[in-house]
Amino acid sequence: MIGCRLGDDSLGAISELTSELRAKLTEPGTIVIDESELGRLGLTNGIDETVEIGGQRVRIVGLVRGLKGIAAPYVFCSVRTARPLLRMAENQTTFLLARCDNPKLADAAARRLKAYSDMSAYTAREFSLRSRMHWLTKTKAGIALGYTALLGLLVGGVVTSQTLYAATAASLREYAVLRALGIPRWRMSAMVLAQSFWVGLAGNLLAVGPAFFFAWVADVVGVKVMLPGWLLAASLGITMFMAMISGLAALRSLRLSEPAILLR
């Protein structure tokens, strides 16, 4: 539940809440939700329908797009509506937002506020990182996503490794001829690693299209998937690393390529 001030100068204003929606939210007991949550909440039309939150009835006055919650739906409302729903007193709040006239002083200001033992203070960047890390490492969805990525990496690594191993093992006799001809083993190892590199690169090129396609599909169904350059670069790097490690694992089959296997 995100209760924010609704004035034009509100620091915590949600950019998706238009002035018209904010005007509607000034009425106590009204909320706005993402349009993609209607099905999940068992609603049909949404607007002017009434739902119950913590035993208290609220009315939906508007819908937004692109703010679908991964676990539970986000609920947007005024601070005045949020307090009773969260069972908070008039003088209570979860956090306050403040802006420094000079953004360069934000770090110093946060540090000074941290000196008070009964409060925590963060700059916008710290708070953003803290929220993301909390989501990634403390929530079930984040942990499940992490494990899924790890599992995908492991399965991909095993499949790539076994494929390269099988491809190398299938040409053992050919490699053995080259060994007989005096070609050093490192040359063949380099070829296997070069194959790994090209397999990794081809995999990356094939994956870029679907990654953007699925991000677009997610966007269409209301989940914003961001693919910044650093994330793409890191993914490409990890995939290349995995392919090269798989290549190194496949090298063990080359040890079997002794010219003696060619003699009958």
Added chain:
Amino acid sequence: MNGSETTLRARNVSRSFGTGATRTTAVAGVSLELRRGQFALLMGPSGSGKSTLLAMLSGLLRPDEGHVEVFGQHLWSLSEVERERFRRKHFGFIFQGFNLFPALTASQQVELVLRWGSALGRHESRRRANQILSRLGLADRADLRPAQLSGGEKQRVAIGRALVKQPAFVFADEPTSALDWKHGASVIELLTQATREQGTTVLVVSHDPRIEPYADQVFQLEDGRLTCKTALTPT
């Protein structure tokens, strides 16, 4: 070409396999000499130790006893890396199967030996590979992959791979066994041509008596022992 120059000399070469009661002697005290530009044929029934002897003479299998001297160099006193370098410089091999990489064209199979073995550039390797393939009658097959070649053509590519670096020796283990005689004879003719034109010493292991007329010398091996050396052409 100096036809009488001894290039390979083997003395009392022996090799056994297994241990204890299962120990069998594959080659027992074989001595022989090969000369420059000679086409030698090593014959014998299956299991007589022909391939084992070829492997010991060519630096692929260490003998239990005896020594092999090539160009005055004791092959088996070299380190593994030195022996590998020696093979790279002086030896070519043809084996029973064609052993060609399925994904590479005929030209690329040959180029690989030059690029990796002689550190030649791509252009020069390609030129020399095409040159030898032309000599082997494969000029119009150079860009085809093994699946598109006949058995005889594949073996000719394998010969090209063995000859392209102009080695002093070519060791061939049953090079015609997968071919009909028409193609087999053509393979043998190509090898005799190499002895004449490049002074290459060729040692062919085979049990096919039809190769005998092509050979300068025939060695007969039975139960690991050399039973007969027949010089068919004067030296």
